[in-house]
Amino acid sequence: MSLTNKLVELMNERGINRSELAKGAGIPYTTIVALFEKGSENTKLSTLKKLTTYFGVSLDTLAGEPEEMNRTDPAHREKEEWTEEEIEEIKLFKEFLKQKRKKQE
Structure with a gap:
C-alpha cells in the first residue's frame, strides 16, 4: 500500500x-496537497515524522509494506474510545512530557 493510500485510510x-490533517499534524496545507498530487517520493523526513506522531503509527508502518497498522499511541487505538477533548488533553500532556525531558537533558 502506498503512503498516500495509507494516509487516506x-x-x-x-x-x-486534508486541511484538518495539515492543521492537526502541524504541516503546511500546500505540503499535504503536494504529497497527494505529486507523490511521496521526495517527502521530507520531518514531514513523515509529524505524520507518524499525529496518527500514532511507526515510520515503518506509514512508509513501509506492512498491511496492519501498529498503533503506538494509545489515544488512537479505538476512535470511539476517546473524545476529541480527551485526545487534545493527551496531546498537551505529551508535549508537556517532551518539554520536561528536554529540560532534564
Whole structure:
C-alpha cells in the first residue's frame, strides 16, 4: 500500500480531510496537497515524522509494506474510545512530557 493510500485510510478512520490533517499534524496545507498530487517520493523526513506522531503509527508502518497498522499511541487505538477533548488533553500532556525531558537533558 502506498503512503498516500495509507494516509487516506488513516484520515478516513479519523473522519478528517486534508486541511484538518495539515492543521492537526502541524504541516503546511500546500505540503499535504503536494504529497497527494505529486507523490511521496521526495517527502521530507520531518514531514513523515509529524505524520507518524499525529496518527500514532511507526515510520515503518506509514512508509513501509506492512498491511496492519501498529498503533503506538494509545489515544488512537479505538476512535470511539476517546473524545476529541480527551485526545487534545493527551496531546498537551505529551508535549508537556517532551518539554520536561528536554529540560532534564
